[in-house]
Amino acid sequence: MRIGLIADTHDRLPAMAALVRLMLERDAAVVLHAGDFCSPFALAPFHEANLPLVGVFGRNDGDRDGLLAAAQRGLATELFAAPHSLVLDDRRILLVHDLSEASPRSLESHDVVVYGSQHVQETRTRGGALLVNPGEGCGWLHGTPGAAVLDLETRELDFLSLTGPEWAF
Secondary structure (H helix, E strand, C coil): CEEEEECCCCCCHHHHHHHHHHHHHCCCCEEEECCCCCCHHHHHHHHHCCCCEEEECCCCCCCHHHHHHHHHCCCCEEEECCCEEEEECCEEEEECCCHHHCCHHHHHCCCEEECCCCCCEEEEEECCEEEEEECCCCCCCCCCCEEEEEECCCCCEEEEECCCHHHCC
């Protein structure tokens, strides 16, 4: 199973829609969002693509009730407080906004940990866990919106970046 990973989208709908298209092109079956959607309308690109979404709240998600209400209008959209643990394709996945939200033991007891907050694409391991920050979906801080697609079977990770003049500030 291939899954899309995204975080820190901060309401930038054109970037979100483009990243969702790239994830679909790479056969992502579901997207995990590591928080900081910001506004309820930020769920629209996922709903419009009929792409299932599981996400956690980040520090900048002020209207959590509005986000939960918007989630109910979409296809298989679920939002949770962080940290949130789930199983996909027999892999234990931990979804957090900031790594400090989870204990070291919790991080190591999962196969994959998806996090955001830092707005930087990175991957590392901790024990047997693969830790992935898909970067900033918005591109507001570093100028390059990004996300990732992870093959859960092979653990192959494909970082996605939107480059070109249409994304330059």
